[in-house]
Amino acid sequence: MLNGMFALSARFSNAPEFIGIDPTCRDQIFVKRATELWETISKDFKHCLRTLPCLQGLILLTFSSLLSGPSEDAWILSGTCVRLAYDLDLHTTDAHRQHEGGSPQQNQEYRFVHVLLPVSDHDWDNRTQAPSALLNANGGMPWKHLTESPNQSERAWFLVCLAVLRQAYDAAVPPGASVERLHHAEAVIGCAFLALPRSFQDLSMSGASWPTSHVTFNWIACSLIVLNWYALCPLQNETLQPADVRPPRIYLSTIIEVNRAARLLSPQHLSLCSPFVCCALVGPSTVHVPDDHILIESQSASLCAETIRLVLSDVARHWSIGGILLDIIDYKKTSKPASPAGRCSQTPFTPEWRALVDDIF
Template sequence: MLALAARFSSAPHFNQKPNVVKGEEFAESAKDMYYCCLRAAQKNTLEFLQGCTLLAFQLYLHGPTTEGWMVIGTCTRLANELGLHAIDFQSESDVFSPVSLEWSKKEGLRRVWWSVWELDTFSAAVACRPQTIDRMTMQVKLPVSDKNWFADMFMESSIINPDPVHSWHTLRDCPNQDERAWFLLINYFLLTAHDLGQQQNLQRKETQEIEKVISCYTLLLPPQFNLLEDLNPSSFRPNRVSNFNWIIVTNIMLQGCRVFVKLLHDDASTPRFWSSSRNLLTPLAAESQFRAPEARYHICTDQIIRIIRMWPPEFIPYASPFIGCLVLGPAALHLRVAMGHRQAAGDRSDAASLEEELLKLALSHIAMYCRFGAFLLDFANSITTAKQLE
């Protein structure tokens, strides 16, 4: 926790240190404690799981690594062993002890679970590997707002139906309308589309179904998710920056879903998402995997550009840095489409378009506090450099 917080600290102790390295001494101590606990083979506890989850996030801030992948694996196994995957399982015999916990404590357990789930799904998707968590067995309600939880104010929520055809209306008529709950739901659909892409015999009907599901979800989104030009970010300052960021990243992820579905449509009979490469970002970059005409993706890229234009720069570092992958787009399609604007504008082929610059500048704000952002920025620059050398 100290390692994560130190990046934003103005304490004299960190003078002259770049933001991205401020917490490294704490991170090394956390790693030492983690391996010490593993060697001691102590009884698994919620506190240990919470520490492992924070450590996994800290490790992935430096980019996808084998060490981070292994720690996430520890998190998923611990979460299952502690029964968090079934925290809201209901039965007549009330077998699961968490059911008897008061609401606020139970809500805290849900939050731990969803943090682990996010790490597992991201690490699996970026590496084109199967996720560890079996979403078919999940019985966990979506988290409510921080305001309700901190004030111990009960609010009913819903469990995501594992069948995508029925999951899109999870939050319809639900008292819980928190922005993060809607984000987790679209994250679930992105994972579903990604899983379809890994199938060896994908049926067009499945692609059409997930496309309709995403359309239904879009029409069901609450009004605050409509990014109108007169949307005023100042109304979210200073205590609701996270709410605004959830709105932004939900819209970015929605475009990511649409790109995935288009990719599936382009080659539904021979899916290209699967990769056995050890380079975890190869699936993101490999243009050869996706022989799709870039013109089909202009609408999605234009929407991404519009979303970033409405994102206050000072808000960007406080969002999940992992969203940077979808700023570039699956197979870096948003970047590739933006590069196509060079010729459209009649500029020199080696001069970046404004759209390219906008995408990279968004990544640069992530990179101010997170090596993963710098990693993505270098990755984007390598793609544009390679294009110039063709």
């Protein structure tokens, strides 16, 4: 677990040991140690696998692996995390059930870490007793419990937005989905937008508030980017009639909203938000924003493309996935990736990547 934490935090360290090392490469020694420990545990200490700390450490290792893009190791680790979570019975844990044989401290750890949505950092740091809400991820309205809760943490709303996106995606993207299911998925996204707290709507674009509110703005921006992603998802469905296909002006309007959210991310703290949210920016860049060499009538579309590239370039300074996403954009625009010299990436932009991108777009 410690090596996983060090792997993520080393890229932001000012320690003299990291002078001259690219921030995206500083995690490698810790990832190597964590991988070796995991292999040893899974081979020689199988009795230690079914523990929550082991799952937490494995999640950190998986996070680091996924930052380098799709790979066999990353998929295997992701699957192992899911299986271990099932082994720990986390899928049946709820706020009213005690784990048989567990101590009161373990029971509280399971209930409040896994099930309840997180409260604000202020309440957590001050150990304030703040009521929260359950994430009803399998229900038709994942936001319902949170709208009725005193807990209005921006991070909690981000997790709800992820649940909403997953639900809409699962309903609409599979081939053969009916038009009714597509319309229902769009209605779910629309309701989620309306359910967001007022603070998500009354956003200040002034940089003066960034130094003290960058964490809040990051969660808000990531939530809005996640919800808008569905509207930008190219629905490849044979049952769609021309009247059911979204017109280009709808895409452009949504792209502008995505860029407005992206601009909420403070330049000084851009790399502190979840790097995987940047995956939601690739769709607008590769599918709906015109190529640079094509004459563009709309200045807004041109600036949107530039904004997305600048955001990914900034993220790429600390996270390999930012550079990988830029490679994907270059590949879709020119049919060949343009990897900058010196970029540290454990997974190159391979032919398998290109096949994956072609399947998605």
